Amino acid sequence: MTAMANISWKWAAALLTVILALVPFWPGALDSYLFSFLFFVFIYAVMAQGWNLVAGFGGQISLGSHAFFGLGAYTTAILWSGNYLWGSLYETFPRIYYFDPVTMVLSGLVAALAAALIGLPLLSKLRGDYFALGTLGFGEILKVIFVNGGDFTGGAFGLVTPSSTFETLMPHYYVGLGLTVGTAVAIGWLMRSRYGLALIAVRDDEMAASANGINTLKVKVAAFAGSAFIAGIAGSLYSFYIFHVGPDSVFNLDWMLLPLMMTVVGGTGTVLGPILGAFIMYAVFDIARIFVPDYHPIISGLTIILAMLFLPKGLVRKILPMSLARN
C-alpha cells in the first residue's frame, strides 16, 4: 500500500507543479496579488529547504541562514553594480546580469564557501547549542562587516542595481518555482544516496556513524555548505526582485527565523514539509497583514506558539502516511 501511496503522492506533486507552472497563463494572473504571493512562498520554501538540509536531515541547528541569504544577495548586487563579471559585454547587453545563471550560481558558491570556511572550525569544535550560537554570532558579524564595507558594499544604505531591467514578475515566478521543485527533488534524491544515509547516521548517532567509517566532520560541513548554497541562490533571486540590497533588509533575522519556523511547522527532516510549511505560514502571515495590519505580528506570534503546542512534529507527519513522511 505504501508503495502505491508513494507513487500517487509523487503524481500529485508533479500535477501541482504543472498547475503552478501554468498559473502565469491565466488571464490577469501576472498583475494579481496571488502571483507575488506565490513568488514569496517559493523564496521561503527554498530557504526552508536549505535549513532543513543541515538542521532537519543533518541535525545541526544553524541560526545563520540569514547570513548566507544576505551573502548571496550581496554577491549578485556587487557583481552587477560593479560589473565585475562580464566587462565590456555589459555595454552590449545591458540586461546580462538580470537572472544571469552564472551570477546566481556564483552567489550560491560564495555563500557555500563562507559556510565551509566558518563551518570547518565551528563543526569540528562545537556541538549542538554551541554551534547554533556560533552561527548566530557569525550572522551578526557579517552584517557589521557589510555595513562598514565602504563603497564596495555601499555601507549602511547598501547597493542599488538597475531596476529599469524589471518588466514582469514572470522570470521571478518561474525561477522561484524551479528552485522550489529543484531543491526538493535534489534533496529527496540526495537523501536516498550514500551521502544522505551518512548524514542521517551522523544525526542519529554521531559516535556510531564515526565507528562505521563515516568522516562525520566532512559530512556535516558538506551539509552546512549545501544549505548555504541554497540560501545564497535564494538571496540572489531576491535581489532581482528588490533591486536594493541593504544590510538591514537582507541580513534581517526574519530570513532565518521564518524559514526555520516554516520547516518545523511543515515537518523537519521531510522533503515536503518545508514547502507545505512555507505555503501555510506565509499565507497566515499575509492574511493577518492584510486584514489586521496593526496586529499582524501578534497573530504571527500566536500562530507559532499554537502550532508548536499542538503540532510539534509538523503537518506532513500528521497528514501523510508515516513511511512517506520520513523521506
Add this chain to the structure above:
Amino acid sequence: MTLPSPEIFLQLSINGALGGAMYGVAAVGLSLIFGTMRLIFLAQGAMIILAAYLVRALFQNLGIDPFLSLIIMVPVGLVAGWLIYQGLFRKAAAEEDRNISLLIAVGVMFLVQNLMTVIWGGNTAAVVTSYTASGIELLGVRASFTRSMGFLIALAGTALVVLFLRKTLVGKAVRAASEDMTAATLMGISPHKVNAIAFAIGIALAGAAGVAVATTFPFNPFAGFIFSLKALVALALGGIGNVAGALAGGIILGLIEAYVQFFISGGWTNAIAYGVFLAVLMFKPEGLFSRPYKKA
C-alpha cells in the same frame, strides 16, 4: 591613536562595567533557564523591555518610584515565569526536539514585542525622574546614579540566585537537574518543578533588569532582541551554566564595547563583541572562568 589619560580610561571602564551589568543580569536569567531546559530563551530581552514599560507605567500613572517598583516587579516576575512555563513550555519540555521550545520562545518574543507596540506605540520611551541626571563623584571619576543603582540591582540579583542555588534544597535540585536531568529525575527530582522554578526566577530577574533598564536607557519595543543576543554573548563568556560567571561575562562584554567604541569606532562594537564570542566558543567553550576539573 593616542593613549587616553588614566582618568578617561577609568571613566570608560566604569561606564562599560556599569552598562555591562545589564547584559549580565539578563544572562543570569538565560543561564538558569538554559541550565535545566537546554533552551535558549530568546524572549528574555523582550521580557526585560516589557518590565521596563511596566515600570514606566507604574511611575507615570501611580507615581511609584522606579526603584521602589522592584517590590512589585520581582514577585510579578516570579508568578509570570511560573505561568509561562506551565502554560507554554511544559509540554514542549517533554519533547526531545528542542527546536519546539526554541520556536515557542520566538513566538513569545514576537507576541510581546508587538503587544508593547500596540499598547505603548513604537517610539522610544524613557523614564525621567528627579535624580536621572545626578551622579556620584569619586576620585575624579563620575558614575551616573541610575547606572550605579542598576549595577547594584544586578549584583544583588545574582548574589541572591547564587545563594539560592547553593544554600537551599530546591536550589540544589535545580543545580542537579542542570548537570544531569536524567540522573536528577532518578533521584526523585521532578523535571517540571525545577524547570518552572528556573523559569520563575529567570523572569523575576527580567523584572529586576527592567527596573535597571528603564531608569538608565531609552528603550523601544524592539530593543529586546539585541539585548537577548548580548546576553547570549555574556553567557558564553561566563560559561554556560555558571551563574556568577554570566554576570562577569556581561561586565566583560560591557568593557569590550566601551573600549571598542572609544578606540576604534561605534560601528564595529557589535562585530568585535561577536568576534570575541566566537573565539570563546571555539577555544574555551566552557567559558572564561571554568576550572579544569569542572564539567562544562
